[in-house]
Amino acid sequence: QVQLVESGGGLVQPGGSLRLSCTSSGILFSIVAVSWYRQAPGNQRELVATITSGGTTNYADSVKGRFTISRDNAKKTVYLQMNSLKPEDTATYFCVTPHSWGQGTQVSVSS
Numbered sequence: 001q002v003q004l005v006e007s008g009g010g011l012v013q014p015g016g017s018l019r020l021s022c023t024s025s026g027i028l029f030s031i032v033a034v035s036w037y038r039q040a041p042g043n044q045r046e047l048v049a050t051i052t053s054g055g056t057t058n059y060a061d062s063v064k065g066r067f068t069i070s071r072d073n074a075k076k077t078v079y080l081q082m083n084s085l086k087p088e089d090t091a092t093y094f095c096v097t098p099h100s101w102g103q104g105t106q107v108s109v110s111s
Contacts, residue, residue: 002026002100009093009105012085016109020080022095022102030073032098036080038091038107048093049080063089085109 008020022034035050049069050058057069068081078095087109095102 002097004095004097004100004102006093006095006102006105009107011108011110013111014086014109016085017081017083018085018107020082020093020095020105020107022078022080024076024078024095024097024100026076026097026100029076029097034069034071034078035096036069036078037094037096038089039094039104040091043091045094046091051078082107087111 003025006022031053033052036048039045051069066084071078090109092104094104
């Protein structure tokens with residue numbers, strides 16, 4: 001079984017920053033695309049950002065210019081740098097590959 005483990009969530013004030021990490025046990029990590037999804041209470045799951053094996057990135061319009069996805073294949077880790085956080089960013093954030101799901105890490109943005 002391929003496992004994905006997220007970390008880095010927490011409680012921050014509006015305008016603050018967090019960096020989420022996702023570490024994979026998969027042997028083929030370097031050749032798969034990795035995405036971050038989020039889900040807030042009462043909402044459907046939303047695709048936030050994706051990075052391909054070649055490093056191409058895509059972002060939801062709601063986070064474009066504020067969030068940055070990156071990867072370190074040597075560490076088998078993907079990061080999501082979140083700046084200028086807003087209350088509407090509050091959600092559980094999940095790391096996802098074509099065949100694996102993480103357990104999620106909670107991000108809360110509140111004053």
